[in-house]
Amino acid sequence: MKKISIDPITRLEGHGKIDIFLNDQGDVANAYLQVPELRGFEKFCEGRPAEELPRIVPRICGVCPVSHHLASTKAVDGVWQVEPTPTAKKLRELMLSAHIVHSHTAHFYALAAPDFVVGPDAKPEERNILGVVAKVGLEAGKEVIKNRGYAQSIQAILGGKATHQVNGLPGGVSKGLTEEERKEIEEKAISIVEFAKFSLKLFEDIVLKNKAYVDLILGDVYKINTYFMGMVDEQNRATFYDGKVRVVDPEGKEYAKFAPADYLDYVAEQVEPWTYLKFPYLKKMGWSGMKEGVGGGIYRVGPLARLNVSDGMATPLAQEAYEKFFATLGGKPVQATLAYHWARLIELIYNAERLLELARDEEITGPDIRRIPDKTPSEGVGIVEAPRGTLIHHYRTDEQGLVQKVNLIVSTGHNNSAMNMSVKRAAQGLIKKGKVNQGLLNMVEMAFRAYDPCLACATHSLPGQMPLEIRIFDEEGQLCHSLRQ
Amino acid sequence: MSQPAAVMAQKTIVIGLGNPILADDGVGIVTVERIAQQVEHPLVDFQWCSLAGFELLDLLVGYDKAIIVDSIKTGKYPVGQVMELEADSLMSTVRLASVHDINLATALELGRMLALPVPAEITIYVVEVADNTTFREGCCREVAAAVPLLEKAVINLLTERYEDLSVKGGVAHHA
Structure with missing residues (x-):
């Protein structure tokens, strides 16, 4: 069998691109961000029973399956005009809180912390989670893995699976919570609250006590x-x-x-x-x-x-x-765009506290987990706040509940203009007289990374991440620099 | 001839990665599902999922060896070509990229750094695909034709490691 090597500069199709255009002084005239989009989802859904959509949409991507599952479940509540029971709503919210904890932890330690803990202009081979763990210590690293795993396991208890949840139904959920499971979630939530406090303190100690970082956050380049x-x-x-x-x-x-x-x-x-x-x-x-x-x-x-x-x-x-x-x-x-990172940690602590509150809620183990729909299906909108922002699912069906129309607006879509504007602003502030290097381009990328953009399917195609390519064009439109991460 | 006890006790996980509703992207999942129907061994587990980074690390912990089947889209090889990734390919991707989560190499390195029992040996089979961005069930003809080749590669490797690998229901032997 053929053996191949994939090196970091191998071109992989379907990657994200930032194109930066310089003027004749070598300053940035314009910058554009392009991200690939999956196609044909609406057509894929047409004709299918609407109640299947909550189990299909987590497959859109493996990064935020719970958010899609719950936005979809709320949309099918709307299609059947049924109000879920109080216990069902709390179980759904509990699962979403665990998902936010899981996602925000991954983003902060894998993508945000390298820029701040290791340094924005550190070498790429050090500017990663390994460099973060080397700085904050192995015990802290173990806490990251442990508590992220706890959040993942809470999603699995509630959703039937850690990813690609299956519990949402119009009017409620398919599975309640036993007292034994509730206790397990409560214990894990206690640990997650402590971990969230630690993470917030880490940010305060490393970032907020460093004037250079605070200036970077508040500077015009990232605003x-x-x-x-x-x-x-x-x-x-x-x-x-x-x-x-x-x-x-x-x-x-x-x-x-x-x-x-x-x-x-x-x-x-x-x-x-x-x-x-x-x-x-x-x-x-x-x-x-x-x-x-x-x-x-x-x-x-x-x-x-x-x-x-x-x-x-x-x-x-x-x-x-x-x-x-x-x-x-x-x-x-x-x-300030870089304040997204601090805001994300405040949300980590909110969702950790909310996890614990819900785990101690008397109704959470209640048996009344679903209201059976009895109306003719028609149209519904479901909105939840996904880790990256507002997520909208909108379905229209025929009288049999077969899907006729699907509209999705995802968080990375909402932020599309803002990400483009942020990248352009950062590029204009950082690239002068045609001077470009890896450190500067990473700082341009930081403007984009703050949004935690989800580039969907590519996250699970080898080599594991979708590369981002930054291309610099001179005043005549000729490619003069190209860097890929 | 029996194998040494230490070798016999080694656990292997076979993971199929991909998205089964995203055209050719589902090839890893289809392949491993089919392999799991054909062979079994108490020390071999099969998983198929759409995961990366941290989640993949969760799956790998506790195994001595791993076999991963996934799609790849380089644009450099014929669609449907089955290949094995060199070990250095995995390590050369240890870097910060710009999407959510960490890559496989970083996940493994993190696991080792934190003294988690991650596999010492990982074999990755890939197939070059044409379309992994259109929602559709099923692979194109060329990628579908690669599935038996991938199955054969994985089953041969398992047979080398576990001579008592059971073949279920008289499915044709691949060796």
Whole structure:
């Protein structure tokens, strides 16, 4: 059999690209981010029974299966116009909290911490999770693995599988929680809360006590002015599983607050010829390109957005961290893109506390886990806050419940304009007179990485990650530099 | 002839990676599902999943050896070509890339660093694919034709390691 070597500069098709165009002074005139998109999902779903979709959509990608499963399950609640029981809602939220813990832990330690703990201009071979563990110690590394594993196992207890969950049904869930399982989750949640506290303290010690890092976070290179979108509860506190979607403007004032079913009144999508990924924008403002500021219509989702749209957090440790966040970064809204990392850790602690609260909730082991639908199926919208931001599933069916129309707006889609704008701003601030090196390009990439973009299928194609290529073009459009990670 | 006890006690996991509803991307899953229907051994486990990074590390912990079957899209080889990845390919990908999670090599290195029992030997078989971005069940003709070759490669390797590997239900021997 043929034996092959794959080296880091081997071209692998279907990768992400950042194209940077220089002017005749060698400064950045423009920059574009292109990410591949999976195709044909709507067609794949058409004609299938809608109740199958919650089990199909976790297959969209292995990175955020629970988010897709729950957005889909809420959408099929809507299709059958059935309200899940209180216990079912809590079980779903418990699973989502475990998923957020799992995802935010992976992102912080694997992708964010290398830039801060090891250093943004450190050698690529050291700027990874191995370098992080070398700095913070093996015991801390073991805690990362242990608690991430705990979050994963809680998802498996509730969802039937650690990935590709199968428990969501219109009107509830297929499996309740036994007292023995509840105790196991409670014990794990106690450990996760301590781990979240440790992670937040690590960030504070390493990043916030280092003036150079705080300056980097607050600097103009990593700042764009946009609207923000995220889900809030009745008291406008950040929430993930259920609530209304709130939008604040670039000055922090409420621009809109709407029920999930009304999302099409507020969000529209622009198609551009140079990329498959659409560009969502605030519909009532119309599309005026990637324009910053009030009236621009460009919004961001995800951890930073959720903190900016909310008036507080519903758990004590998260509330304390939320207050410190805005006090340190100059009040609301925070427009600094790198603050996504800190916001993500505040959400880690919120979801850890929420896990523990729900594990101790008297209703969580209740037997009433499903309300049987009795209406004719038609149309439903399900929205949850996924780790990377607002996730929308919208289905329309015929009277038999067979799918006629599917619309999905995923978090990385919502952030498409903002990621492009952030990459351009960073490139313009960092690349001068044509001077480019690996360290500078990593710092350009940091603007993109802060969003924790999910590039879907490529995460499980060998060699395990989708490479990102950065190409620099001179004033005549000739390729002058190319770097791949 | 019997094998030494230390060799006999070594546990192997065979993992098929991919997405079964993403056209050719499902080839690893199809292959390992089929192998699991053909052979069995108390020290060999089979898994098929759409996982990477940390999750893959979870699966690998506790095994001495691993065999992974996955798709690859280099654009350099004919679609359907079955290949084995050189060990250095795995290590050369130890780097920070720009998507969520860590790659396999980093996951393994992390496991070793934290003294987790990760496999000392990993064999990776790949097949060059044409389409891994369109939602569709089933592989293209060329990739589907590679499945028996992949099966044969994996079963031959297992037979070398476990001479008492059981063949289920009279399925044709691959050796």
